[in-house]
Structure formats: C-alpha cells, structure tokens
Amino acid sequence: MAGMQPADPLSPSRMGVATSPHADGGHAASGHEAYSPGNQVEVPTARGGNRGIQWSRWTPGLRTFLRYEATWLGHDVVAGLVLATMLVPVGIAYAVASGLPGICGLYATIIPLLVYAVFGPSRILVLGPDSALAAVILGVVLPLSGGDPQRAIALGGMMALVSGMVLVLAGLARLGFVTELLSKPIRYGYMNGIALTVLISQLPKLFGFSVESTGPLRDLWAIGGAVLAGRTNWAALAVGLGTLATILLLRGSRRVPGILIAVIGATIAVGLFDLAERHDVSILGSLPQGLPRFAIPLIGVGDIVPVLIGGCAVAMVSFADTSVLSRAYAARTRTTVDPNQEMVGLGAANLAAGFFQGFPISSSSSRTPVAEAAGARTQLTGIVGALAIALLLLVAPDLLRNLPTSALAAVVIASAIGLFEVADLRRIHRIQRWEFWLSIACFAGVAVFGAIPGIGLAIVIAVIEFLWDGWRPYSAVLGRPNGVEGYHDVTRYPQAHRISGLVLFRWDAPLFFANAELFRERVLAAVAESPTPVQCVVVAAAPVTSVDVTAADALAELDDALLVQGIELRFAELKDPVKDKLRRFGLFDRFGETRFSPTLDAAVSRYQGPT
Structure with a gap:
C-alpha cells in the first residue's frame, strides 16, 4: 500500500512544480497566495518513529490541520460562512429534485463535508447534493418509494452506501489514473464549458424568473425569450446586479470579504424595503429544523437490484465529475492531489451520508468556485460551512429568511467568471493549433450537452489523442x-x-x-x-x-x-x-x-x- 500515499500540498518538492505566478497555466487562483512550504514536521508517535506519516496518508485532511497556519484561519472561516449561504438552498432543492424530503439535502451536506475534511486530499473541493445525480436518484427512488418519505430516505441512503463502497474500492484499486488522460487544453475546455454552463444556469434567478432546463444553449435561448416577453423582475435584477458588482469590485481585496458583504447587504436590503412582498422578489425563506441521526437504511429484497444499479451509476458520474474537478482545481491552486485518495475521500463521504439520512453526493462545480473566490485555504472551510448549517438548524432557522435568490445567483456568476481561462488558451493557439481546437471541442461538448456528457466527451477525445500519437508515431x-x-x-x-x-x-x-x-x-x-x-x-x-x-x-x-x-x-x-x-x-x-x-x-x- 505504499504507493497510496497522497501528495502533500505543503511539501517543498511538490511546491517546486509550480512556483511562478503563471505556473498553473496563466493565472493564480482568485484570492490565493502561493501556499507556504514551511512547517515541515513529522507526526510524532508513541515510539518516536514516523509511523504517523504512514497513517496520515489515509487522512490527508488531518495532516493539513497538524500543519495549519494561523494566517489561514480568517480566510477559511469567512469562506465557510459564505459557502453556507450557498449550501442551504441548493441542498434543499436537490433533495426535492431527487425525490426526498428537503431536510435530507442539508443532512447530505453537513455529514459529508465533515468526513471529506478528514479523508479528502483536495483543500477546497466542496461536496454535497448535485444536480447531475438528481435524475438518477429520482429514477430509482420515485417508483420504489410510492411517495412514502421514510421509504424514500431509506432508498436514498442505501444508494449512497452502494455508491460510497464502489468509490472506496475504486480508490483502493488505483483507478484514479483516469485523470491522467486529460491534458491541459482538454481541462481548460472542460472548465470553460463548466463556467459557461454554471453562468447560464444562474441567469434566470438573476432576472427573477424560471425556465425549464433542457441544456445550456437551449436554456440561453429560453432566457432570451423570457426577457423579451417582459418576465424580468426588475427589483430582483437590481439586487442581483448590485450583489455582482460588489463582489467584482472587492474581488481584488484580500482583507475585505466581498462576497460576505454583498450577501449580507442584499439580505438587509430585501428585509428593509420589504421587496419580497412589494415586488415579489424570491427569497430563501425559513429553514427546516432538526439534525441528522445515525440510522441504517433498510430496504426490501425487491429493491436491491435497482438500488445497486442506481448506486453504481451515481458512483460513475461522481467519479468522473470529481476526478476532473479535483485535478483542475489542484492546478489552479498550485497543489497536487492523489486521484486515488480523492476517490477514497468521496466514497467515505457517501458512506457517511448513507448512514445519516442523506443520499448520494458528489463534488460541486458551482459551490467549489464560491469557496475558492471567498478565499478558502484548507478543508476547514467545509467544516465551518457544515457547522454553520447545523447551528442554523438548531438556533436560527429564520436568519437567512430574506436572502434573495438573485443574490445567490450573483455569487455563483461571479465565481463562474473567474473560472474562464483565456490567456493560456491564446498561448496554446499560437504554439499548437490542433490542441487549441481540442480545447474548443471539449468546451462545446460541455456547453451543448452539459457537464457530465462533456466529461465523457473530454475523456473520449483524450483517448483518441493518445491513440493517434501512438498509431501514427514519428x-x-x-x-x-x-x-x-x-x-x-x-x-x-x-x-x-x-x-x-x-x-x-x-x-x-x-x-x-x-x-x-x-x-x-x-x-x-x-x-x-x-x-x-x-x-x-x-x-x-x-x-x-x-x-x-x-x-x-x-x-x-x-x-x-x-x-x-x-x-x-x-x-x-x-x-x-x-x-x-x-x-x-x-x-x-x-x-x-x-x-x-x-x-x-x-x-x-x-x-x-x-x-
């Protein structure tokens, strides 16, 4: 098992891979400094050896915390609080979309974030309910539960257990090599496509209306039609644009938490001017109450086969999504992660969700950039976000009642803007045209078909690229x-x-x-x-x-x-x-x-x- 040791993001040898401001492909991650290579200490053991290094390879999050720098704390706390404002509404929405009670979305957010902070190698990757998984989960839960919420919870929990076990085994089998198939131009194309997809998905909320999602480009056409038809809620749009402008203006500041200020300001404005009642501005509303409890999901014998198939399906989707997203963010933050340990961390988070009334989860291409833009430094961001949600459920379910959804959309849009990679693509276009067009093909695949099919297309293109080089070598x-x-x-x-x-x-x-x-x-x-x-x-x-x-x-x-x-x-x-x-x-x-x-x-x- 020696080969399973994950890369240490604090290691000087790792830091040497990318030390210049443009070493990650054109720009440093928004709001990030290069991580300090200091504090290189071994974890002591009772016998004075370095066995702690051996066990710490399975818990990279703990290794980061043992070397935690005080200067990171403020960034992580602020980013965690900002992240919590995103985690709550999307968690509830994706739970309902998956055929489960809304409260399960918060349970599937709190517990996985805590578990991933220990077992996950990525320092800023955010896990939780995901729209890409909702259709698969709904396809299993809805026909088997018959509308019974308790049975739906059990089915969703068992699917999470199946998914978690598959992912852990995939990590132990070292199947994370799939991320090595993706070259830098292909990763750029995927991330640019994700950025466009996320941006388009938030435009209806920014304008204060809704459209039925049928794909990024078709959604854009529907949004244009709705705007021309006069469906724009001007009050919601004003709040959203004000939030977006505040975030963008304060983005360059490392001392002022622009996102948090913008979100708080939007919430106060909606409450002060009663925009929800007077101008029909959509708000978050009161949160459901209650914390998750340990429970073994029990299902009937007749449910086993569809749950196994569904659990394996969501494992494949989350495997592909998390692998690509983790690798992309590792490059952006100038760190290195072990893709096999990434699978173990994701699998452990799914197992925990299954035992605490949750359902299958994945990495998030919309919430991770929020954490990044808010200044996240380590996994403590996810812990703060999870604890903030738990605290809200216990003592202040109405605290975010007036938070407008157009402000949340502005947060995501600001983060998506930061994901676009243009400068290094210009360089690639200048020195290797065919790789540039590979990147554009991947971008188009995500933009036209969506994130998950786009990932599949990126992998297929990467395999073809590899085989072509070997098929017709020099x-x-x-x-x-x-x-x-x-x-x-x-x-x-x-x-x-x-x-x-x-x-x-x-x-x-x-x-x-x-x-x-x-x-x-x-x-x-x-x-x-x-x-x-x-x-x-x-x-x-x-x-x-x-x-x-x-x-x-x-x-x-x-x-x-x-x-x-x-x-x-x-x-x-x-x-x-x-x-x-x-x-x-x-x-x-x-x-x-x-x-x-x-x-x-x-x-x-x-x-x-x-x-």
Missing part, C-alpha cells in the same frame, strides 16, 4: 552528420553519412496492435529507398517501451520478409523489460543474442566487423 532513417555527435534523422541532416548496406531505423513509440503494421511498412519502405543495396536493418529501439502480441507477430513477419531479401534484422538500445517480453513471445530465441546491441555505435561496429 520514425526516421538515421545517419551521422559531420560535426554532430551521434546519429540523426537524415531528413533533417541531408548530408549525414549513411553506411553502405546498413539502414538505421528509429521508431518513436511503443509497438502495439494499432501501429504494428505501420512499423513493418515503414521499415520495408526505408529498405526500398536506401541508396545502396541493404544487407542489414538496425532498429534504434530506445523509444520502444513496450511490445504486445500483435506487434511481436508483426516483427516475426518482418524478419521473414527481410530474410527473403537476404537482409538481417537487428536491434539496438532495446530496454530490458521489452527484451523480457520478447523472450516470453519466443522472439528472443528466434533472433538470438547477437542481433541485440546495447548502443547504436556497438550495432554499427558489429555490422562493419573488425577494422
């Missing part, structure tokens, strides 16, 4: 240029000396099923184009990191084709692990030891013989 015939050490591509050095009767051929990729035939064709083409009759082909195999069965068979076929012409196939600089594979495939015995040379110079000397 290859070269080598010669020795005058005045240049070593052997180089003759197309770049046309005057390079080529040894009579010898073709030096370099293949810059692993050999596998997709490119094995192309390899054979290019070697034969190099032989046919040789200026002198060929007696020997030496493959410069240093870039060949792997060989599969299909490629091994192609090598045997190539050897047969060359032997018919009286040409011997040899290899230079082949790595030992690849040689081991050739032994297993029987090719090493076929070729013999003499056909393998440790260097190109050795291969050339062997061909030329004693001088």
